[in-house]
Amino acid sequence: MTTALSPAATSLPRLGQQLLPVLYQHRLVATGQLHRMLTPHAQRPVYLRGVLNQMRAMKLVECTARRAGRRGGPELLWFITPRGADIVEASREVTSRAYRISPETAASQLQEHTLAVVETGLAFSTWARALGDECGPLDWEPELVHRVRDGENRLGDDALLIPDAVLRYTRTTPTGRRLLTYFLEIDRSTMQVGRLGRKLTSYARYATYVPAPPHGRRVAAPAGAGREAWRDRYPAVPRLLIVLTGASPTVLQRRIEDLRALAAADARVRRTPQLAVGITTLEQLTDRGPFEQVVIPLLGEPTPGDVLLSAPSAS
Incomplete structure (x- = not known):
């Protein structure tokens, strides 16, 4: 049920009103990530913590401790409550999601996987701010469902493609502005490489998938047919960007080589040139930026490039 904005909710400071849709969309975000996302010019997140505690007292957000041990003590992770989610959905500021x-x-x-997805989006948005580009806190959305059905694959997981996130980035150059869209796959070195390789096949399928008309119906050239x-x-x-993290540089390099070998052996991936795919590490993306030579192409020579991935001119 949609809930109207209460006087208490509308009395939130501007930062609190920004926090609600961010937590709704990204599900679970660390205090430090929220600081870099929304208050990057403040030396310490003192005001941010105060607003979060105010929102917690209003039962709009809640927090938990991070499971992994970290230097400097436990880190708080924040998520929205059902009451907070109702307020966000009533505002229609972001796409409503069934998941709570x-x-x-x-x-x-x-x-850790949820936080790694946020960290990847943060790498893009932080560099966008430094480069004069556009990629804000709501410009990446986790786990958007894309339907893929062809041939006998009518039901089950094979009919769906769910990237870890879809990210939109507007690049500004002396020659103009360019909208870039990415499927993000975040690999924390916990998934078998073969399973990740199978996901590559699903992305290739999506790049060429043409929905069939409903079974048994004859349609006379409807809009969008074919x-x-x-x-x-x-x-x-x-573009598909695979971001590796969670292991030593040596292990990550082996995973890059294994993924490239799997792709080279996959006929569907090889025969889908309209799908541009690259692999990088979260550390390189964060430290050097997306427009440095930090991305290894999935196919062809392993010459590092940037996130543009030498994609087809239609991109």
Whole structure:
């Protein structure tokens, strides 16, 4: 049920009003991540913590401790409550999602992957601010469902493609502005490389997938017939960026080599040139930035490039 904004909610400071949709969209965010996302010019997140505690007292947000041990003591992770989520949905500021994070999920082993997705988006938004580009706290959305059905794959997980996030970035150069869209896959070195390789096949399928008309119906050239499904959502096939983290540089390099070998052996991936795919590490993306030579192409020579990935000109 949609809840109208209460006097208490509307009395939140501007930072509190920014925090609600961010926590709704990203599900679980560390205090330090919120600081870099929303108050980067403050030396310490003192005011941010005060607003978060105010919102917690209003039962709009809740927090849990990070499971992994960290230097400097435990870190708090913040998530929105059902009351806070109702307020965000009533505002229609972000896309409504059926998923609601629970205290049990917030405290589970899913913490680190969720935080790594946020950290990847933060790398883009931090560099966008430094470079004069555009990529704000709400410009990446986690786990958007994309339907992929072809041939006999009518049901089950094989019919769906769910990237860890879809990120939109506006690049500003002397020659103009360019909208870039990315599928993000975050690999914390916990997934078998073969499973990640199978996901590459799903991305290649999506890049060429044309929805069939309903079974048994004859349709006379409807709008969109014969069009790839991605055209109804994106201006071009999103680039796929695989971001590795959670292991030593040596291990990550081996994973890059293994992924490239799997891709080279996958006929569907090889025959889908409209899907541009690159691999990088979260450390390189954060430290050097997306437009430095930090991305290894999935196919071809392993010459580092940037996140533009030498994509087709239609992108």
